Amino acid sequence: MVNPILKQVGTIFIPVSNIENARDWYCEILGVKAEGEIQFGHLYVLPMEGTGIVLDSKIYSEDSVFKIPAFHLNTENIQEAFHFMRNKGVELITDIENNHYFNFKDPDGNILMICQC
Incomplete structure (x- = not known):
């Protein structure tokens, strides 16, 4: 049987408390424009090369x-x-x-x- 799981990382989720502030901070640090919309009120997909990064305010807690x-x-x-x-x-x-x-x-x-x- 062929393994159906690829040896690739698709996306990394980062828990953030405020999606707008996190979007602006990460975009500034990475030197990219804050393009695209905040999805579903809690997700922002950073424009990356290679593996993606998604900022997510819904998964944020001090424990996360x-x-x-x-x-x-x-x-x-x-x-x-x-x-x-x-x-x-x-x-x-x-x-x-x-x-x-x-x-x-x-x-x-x-x-x-x-x-x-």
Whole structure:
């Protein structure tokens, strides 16, 4: 029997408390326009390349916030990414580790990672 499950990640859902504020923050950090509509009053699909990210205010609770990074965003220059995020006032929770990655929090307290590919 052929395995019907693909070896692909389709979309990552991030719990957020306020869909409009989260949309604006993530779009600013990613350098993309906030295009498209908020769907069903609680979902926003970020315009990404590759694996998708959906912000979802319906799944948000203090218990649903990412306590450790569930994924990482890529960069080609970890130093530039670190300084960019610091200059944006993002809460950085680690320095650059092993010249390779750092962790930060989004406005809802989700812990995320940026990693040099």
